[in-house]
Amino acid sequence: MATSVQIMNPSTEVLETAVTTVFEPGKLAVEVIPVDHDTNPTPPIPILIASPQDAGTYPVAMLLHGFCLQNHFYEQVLKHIASFGFIMVAPQFHISIMAKGDTEDIAAAAEVTDWLAKGLPSVLSKGVEPNLSKIALAGHSRGGHTAFSLVLGHGKTNLKFSALIGLDPVAGTGKYLQISPKILTYEPSSFDITMPVLVIGTGLGEEKKNILFPPCAPKDVNHREFYNECKAPCYYFVTKDYGHLDMLDDDAPKFMTCMCKDGNNCKDMMRRTVAGIIVAFLKAVLNEEDGDLRVILKDPKLAPTTLDPVEHRLASAERSSNHKDLLI
Template sequence: MSVFDDGDYPTVLLKIEPKRACADERKLRNSEPPTPLLIATPSKEGEFPVLLLIHGYLLYIDFYSQLIQHIASHGFIVIAPQLYTIAGPDTTGEIHNTAAIIKWLPTGLKDVLPSSVLPKIDKLAISGHSRGGKVAFALALNKLTTSSLKISALIGIDPVDGMDKGKQTPPAVLSYVPKSFNLEGMPTLVIGSGYGEMKKNAFFPACAPKGVNHENFYDECQNPAWYFLVEDQGHLDMLDDETKGVRGKSTYCLAKNGKSREPMRRFVGGVIVAFLNAYLQGYDSQLLLIKDGNDATPVSFSKVDHR
């Protein structure tokens, strides 16, 4: 079975909303997460590693439902928190909110999952798309705060650190010093889109401009690190086939897109599965097949690198 196809595990999609504490009870119970969550999990009995997926700028977690279900079908619990609905350039709040969610996981996650499903909290990976990729890297690098749990793997999905080189959003993550990310041996995967640095039209800037995009993030990664650059696909092509509402419709207008979203979404999901299997589950055959071109991928990639 290819990692680009749906896996063997039946999945369920859970929407978890924290209850609002009353005026005289400000603390949330352990079972209530700090922010709304969308969770894709196997519904079959078992114990599964956990992946946290941080959404892109001004995007809704519902837009990632097909991607996280694809990953979950291969035996992972995928958690997508809604960190905000409106935000300015500063990502400080998102970094602290992500740290709060990680702190909640050991006591609260098991209470919102199916009773037969157990999370392997000691096998936690963090990922992020676009600005969410910057947030994931910032937390892994201990900028502003630290994670209460060990992060075992880090993934940037077309990560972005601002509008352009010299115009990074605070706190800046990129230093422009090769191999400068001190991740203490944490394995890292960076996925880039070929169209991300291109403008859709004259009215909107590129979503992942040169100087602050996937190339720069990978350049600063230390070993072990993997990099895939996908041709002919856009910055938002890993989202659901249909994204509704005003923001959902705008995702088709703001970025240069490929012919359809499904190929990029299946590629991103499959590479993430292969990467997590390599570094959380202990077998790297799937990842090596993709690197060597021996697994039929749903997209063409112009560059692959591993160190």
């Protein structure tokens, strides 16, 4: 919920204070539900669900994890978003350290999407119902590439997505070393995507951790290019002082997180920033409640971390905007 208070006479001085609560956990109790081969109907791959416990009908969002990561590394972010009234679905892809194309994960994500209609109601608490007419698809790192590829038609689903989110998405190791399918064209607004898109990037993602490891989100194949190729309406936030894996839970294995440049500040602030922006976006797109998103666009300093740049393009006005030149 967003509110505006203390508005003075505009003929003299205007003082407006905007408040949003999305960066703190919501009011709904949340349960985490592991779903595996013992479930009927059986999902195509294991799934982790974070769902409100209170009876009601809630929109659904699916989060695809990054390369060589586990879905439970995102549990804090999943629970934060679910506490605002969204059912979060996080598939677990097969883990392989061998670099290969994304075809297998795209197909698996499509199969999980089609499982939702029969499978999701069977595992949720009594009185909790999914609204499958409103589904968002999100992906982190290589999972961002998977999500964009699925929406771009490299996989087929019976259900339709209403929104797309890229969390520091990565499409390869360089401009000429994209993973298959090669979706980046390096032409502005070239993605054939008509739904609203949110891209959240990290300021340190394209920096090396040390001389032994390459950047985890290299230039030319990271969040900046994904956003540039989106059509309006699209939104872009960069967590300036954090790295590619800083949104993961604190108990994510150090042998994984040590490969990426990380920020020096509290990782909980990063998680709350990412989750809060996602909540504001989902509320605007899926629930038609855009107050929180408007507030954050107008005053990014409300976030727990520094957001810079902050941009968006709206369908009604094909131009870029930042918080100094607001289009809302």
